[in-house]
Amino acid sequence: MDSVAQRLSAVGAGAALELRGVTRLFGALAALTDVTITVRPGERRAVLGSNGAGKTTLFNCITGDFPPSSGTIRFFGEDVTHFPPYERIRRGLRRTYQISALFPGLTVQDNVYLACRGVSRGRFSFLRPGQNDALMHAADGLVQAVHLTGVKDQRVAELAHGQQRQLEIALALAGAPRFVLFDEPAAGLSPTERVELVEILTSLPPHIGYIIIEHDMDVALRVVESVTMMHNGRIFKEGLPQEIQSAPEVQELYLGGGHE
Amino acid sequence: MSVTHDARIQVHKPASTAQRPAVRGWPDINNPAAWIVAVILLIMPLIANGFFLIEIFATTLILGTIALSLMFLAGYGGMVSLMQLTIAGFAAYMVAVFGVSGNANISLGWPWWLAVPMALTLATIFGTLGGALAVRTEGIYTIMITLAIGAAFYYFTNQNWAIFNGHTGINNVATPHFWGVDWRADIPFYYVVLATAALCYFAVEYISRAPFGLALQGVRDNPRRMAALGFNVNAHRVAAYAVASFIAGLAGVLQVWNYRQISPGSVSVGACIDVLIIAVVGGITRPVGPYIGALVFVLLRTFALDFLVKIGLDGNRFRLLIGLGFLAIVFWSSDGVIGLWQRWRQSQVREENRPGGGRGHG
Numbered sequence: 001m002d003s004v005a006q007r008l009s010a011v012g013a014g015a016a017l018e019l020r021g022v023t024r025l026f027g028a029l030a031a032l033t034d035v036t037i038t039v040r041p042g043e044r045r046a047v048l049g050s051n052g053a054g055k056t057t058l059f060n061c062i063t064g065d066f067p068p069s070s071g072t073i074r075f076f077g078e079d080v081t082h083f084p085p086y087e088r089i090r091r092g093l094r095r096t097y098q099i100s101a102l103f104p105g106l107t108v109q110d111n112v113y114l115a116c117r118g119v120s121r122g123r124f125s126f127l128r129p130g131q132n133d134a135l136m137h138a139a140d141g142l143v144q145a146v147h148l149t150g151v152k153d154q155r156v157a158e159l160a161h162g163q164q165r166q167l168e169i170a171l172a173l174a175g176a177p178r179f180v181l182f183d184e185p186a187a188g189l190s191p192t193e194r195v196e197l198v199e200i201l202t203s204l205p206p207h208i209g210y211i212i213i214e215h216d217m218d219v220a221l222r223v224v225e226s227v228t229m230m231h232n233g234r235i236f237k238e239g240l241p242q243e244i245q246s247a248p249e250v251q252e253l254y255l256g257g258g259h260e
Numbered sequence: 261m262s263v264t265h266d267a268r269i270q271v272h273k274p275a276s277t278a279q280r281p282a283v284r285g286w287p288d289i290n291n292p293a294a295w296i297v298a299v300i301l302l303i304m305p306l307i308a309n310g311f312f313l314i315e316i317f318a319t320t321l322i323l324g325t326i327a328l329s330l331m332f333l334a335g336y337g338g339m340v341s342l343m344q345l346t347i348a349g350f351a352a353y354m355v356a357v358f359g360v361s362g363n364a365n366i367s368l369g370w371p372w373w374l375a376v377p378m379a380l381t382l383a384t385i386f387g388t389l390g391g392a393l394a395v396r397t398e399g400i401y402t403i404m405i406t407l408a409i410g411a412a413f414y415y416f417t418n419q420n421w422a423i424f425n426g427h428t429g430i431n432n433v434a435t436p437h438f439w440g441v442d443w444r445a446d447i448p449f450y451y452v453v454l455a456t457a458a459l460c461y462f463a464v465e466y467i468s469r470a471p472f473g474l475a476l477q478g479v480r481d482n483p484r485r486m487a488a489l490g491f492n493v494n495a496h497r498v499a500a501y502a503v504a505s506f507i508a509g510l511a512g513v514l515q516v517w518n519y520r521q522i523s524p525g526s527v528s529v530g531a532c533i534d535v536l537i538i539a540v541v542g543g544i545t546r547p548v549g550p551y552i553g554a555l556v557f558v559l560l561r562t563f564a565l566d567f568l569v570k571i572g573l574d575g576n577r578f579r580l581l582i583g584l585g586f587l588a589i590v591f592w593s594s595d596g597v598i599g600l601w602q603r604w605r606q607s608q609v610r611e612e613n614r615p616g617g618g619r620g621h622g
Contacts, residue, residue, distance in 0.1 A: 063488060089490040101488070103481035106474065114478045117471050118490030124499060125471040171489065 014077060016041040016179045016209050017062065022071030024057055024233075031057040032068070033233045041076070041178070042209045044201075046220040046241070048250070049230035055213045056098060058230070059181045063095050064088050076178065090119055092178030096171070096185055098213070100164045104157035108148050111156055112139040112170050119175030138174070146170040146200065162193045169200060180210040186219045198222055221245060286465070301454055310446040314518070316562065318450050320554045321457040322518060325511035327539040327550030328457075329504040332464050335544040336473060337500045338480030341394065343406040344508045345535045346413045347387040349527030351512030354379035355433065356522050357423060362432030366425055372436040376513055383509030384502055391501025395494050410532040417524040429523025433516050444517055453514050457551070460507050464547045467503070476500050537582065541589050543596030552597050557582065 017039040024032040032054045039045055047055050060066040062073060064085040073081045080088050103111050116135040117123055129136050143152045146166040151159060156167065165185060172180050182201075186194050194216065201212070201223040214220035221227070227244040229237040237249060244250055288294040300307075304317060326348045333339045359375035361367040370378070394405045417424040424430075435444035443452055467473040475496055478486045483493045516522045525531075534557065542553025564578035593599040 065484065065488070084492070085487040086490050086492050089488060095488055097485070097488075101482050101485040103478045103485070105481050106477055110474055110477075114474055114486075114491075115489045117475065118486070122471055123475060123491055124496070126467055128466065128470045171485075174489070 014041065015039065015074065016043065016076055018074040020072045022061055022068045022073065024061055024066060025069045030233050032061065035235055037228065037235065039209060039211065042207050043226065044209055044224045045211050045226045045228060046224040047211055047213050047228050047230060048220065053230040054233035055230055056183055059095060059183055059213070062181060063093060092176060094172040094177040095181040096168045096183055098183040098187060100168045102156045102164060102167060105155065107153050107155055108143060108167060109139060109152040111167060112142050112174065115171040115174035142170045142173060147196070161188050162190060165189055177208055180208060182210055182212040184213050184215065186214055186216045194219055217245070305447045305450060313446050313450045316558055318453040318518060320551065320558045321453045322511050322514045323538060323558065324551035324554035325457050325460050326508050327535050327542065327554055328460055328464060328547055329507040330535055330539045331544045331547060331550045332507065333500055333504045334539065336468060336476045336480060337497060339394065339497060339500070340403050341406040341504070342403055342532050342536060343390055343409045344504065345532045346410040346527055347383050347505045347508040348512030348515060349522065350386050350413065351379045351383035351509035352516035352522040352526070353417070353424060353430070354382050355513050355516045356430035360434035361430050363425055363430050366423065366430060379513060380506060380509045383512060384505045387505025387508065388498060388502040392498050395497040407532065411529050414524055414527050414529055417527060427524055429521060431521040433520050433522065435517045435520065449517070456510055456514060460510060461547050537586050541586055541596050543598035545595045546598055549596055549598045556585070556597070560585065
């Protein structure tokens with residue numbers, strides 16, 4: 001854990017993400033109730049919980065896909081509670097989706113190129129990228145980093161599921177991400193692909209922190225240094241991976257039983 | 261093995277990056293059929309008489325350009341707008357109002373080179389404002405809002421006498437004469453129309469591979485993800501309406517020069533829907549589709565009457581033929597005539613490749 005401590009001290013103090021009393025209602029249903037979380041820059045954290053615990057709603061509130069009903073969200077000190085999603089993304093927040101949210105009519109290369117373009121200038125440019133376009137090269141690099149170079153001119157609709165999951169991650173790493181939300185990145189991946197995923201996550205540059213929602217404890221606990229447990233839209237436990245793994249609530253949650 | 265490091269180190273990929281823009285960006289260059297069509301269009305005045313040149317081909321190119329503006333919105337942006345003809349009609353009215361016409365009490369008498377930019381500007385503003393309303397909705401509601409704008413404009417032109425001259429419209433609209441050429445004479449006008457249509461066609465094809473066009477296709481495929489990549493989705497949609505309005509406006513200017521008059525009949529709800537039919541029949545996945553659809557439409561409109569009379573039916577039933585053709589094409593091919601064509605080509609290619617085996621996937 002020494003390297004983790006070094007890494008965190010290197011990226012500085014303050015909070016990357018600070019949620020205060022975040023509540024989200026869908027009609028009478030409270031998907032999130034009074035959630036307060038602080039994540040330091042560079043910190044890597046897992047959010048665990050059963051289906052319907054509010055994990056994905058938490059992500060949607062942080063990115064602004066659904067604004068919170070009450071509470072405040074700060075991103076690197078800035079109050080982004082009322083910002084539209086694209087303003088948060090331009091400030092270095094990224095996310096992936098549980099069900100791949102890609103552009104099936106475009107090629108792999110164009111998908112990644114759009115991700116690179118979205119967080120830089122010239123989104124409305126009418127000029128085609130030239131052969132030495134920096135973003136084109138950045139996109140090439142990302143495509144290679146997620147092992148998709150062989151299929152980069154194929155339309156995304158033609159990709160296998162595992163390849164789509166890898167592309168999903170590439171889209172979230174375009175530009176200069178400061179904090180990433182991974183929503184079940186291992187869903188539907190083969191054991192080999194899971195090993196590759198762990199490798200991609202652990203080799204991210206040290207200043208990039210993330211929150212990962214993951215049901216596969218082998219993946220989740222290997223790539224994080226802290227864990228938050230959620231249930232019924234509330235946080236009920238925070239701790240280190242080892243503590244959480246042996247906690248009775250977790251045993252109950254993941255090995256049968258479960259509260260109704 | 262760090263991801264972002266890879267992004268910087270991995271810079272030179274000469275083979276694949278070098279050929280991508282040239283080949284995939286301009287598919288027409290390697291297509292012999294496109295060259296043949298281009299040559300035929302250029303030498304058309306040598307083969308066709310004045311009737312064919314204007315009533316068939318110029319009219320096809322004008323209607324095709326209006327439908328192209330719909331193809332740009334629907335094919336790339338996923339937004340079906342029924343007001344593209346209304347925008348073209350608005351531009352046509354503005355040329356008549358600001359320029360010279362037989363209705364001296366209405367027309368301001370500006371020279372064409374002032375009236376046309378004014379008309380294009382106003383039409384673009386009009387379409388952009390309509391788009392700004394429409395982008396707040398999706399799917400069927402976009403169709404309803406744009407159709408409502410089209411219908412409102414039609415009834416407004418019918419009832420407003422101060423500017424639009426009511427149901428009689430504006431007649432004897434002057435057409436440009438300069439450099440000793442009457443640009444409304446058949447052959448010069450055909451080339452003006454051809455040049456404008458080509459400009460619009462290549463502009464749409466070029467933009468489709470530029471960041472703006474790619475982003476528009478991203479908005480079509482997944483607007484929510486586009487927002488999560490840093491794009492302001494609604495701003496992109498409104499900008500797409502602005503581009504489409506300018507294209508429709510250009511076609512509207514040509515239309516008023518073609519008929520030398522503009523009246524509410526030209527902007528009726530039926531005509532708005534004709535543009536949708538043209539685009540869908542031709543195919544909205546590629547810019548060439550609207551022109552193919554327009555050619556089918558104009559040929560049917562012009563000759564179905566004689567054909568129907570010949571087989572003993574009422575000539576005014578030509579819309580029945582168009583309707584049946586529309587049904588058949590939508591039933592057999594959701595991407596219109598070009599869809600049928602592409603599938604036929606693919607089946608040919610597959611048969612050629614079968615003995616030797618398909619191309620490998622790297």
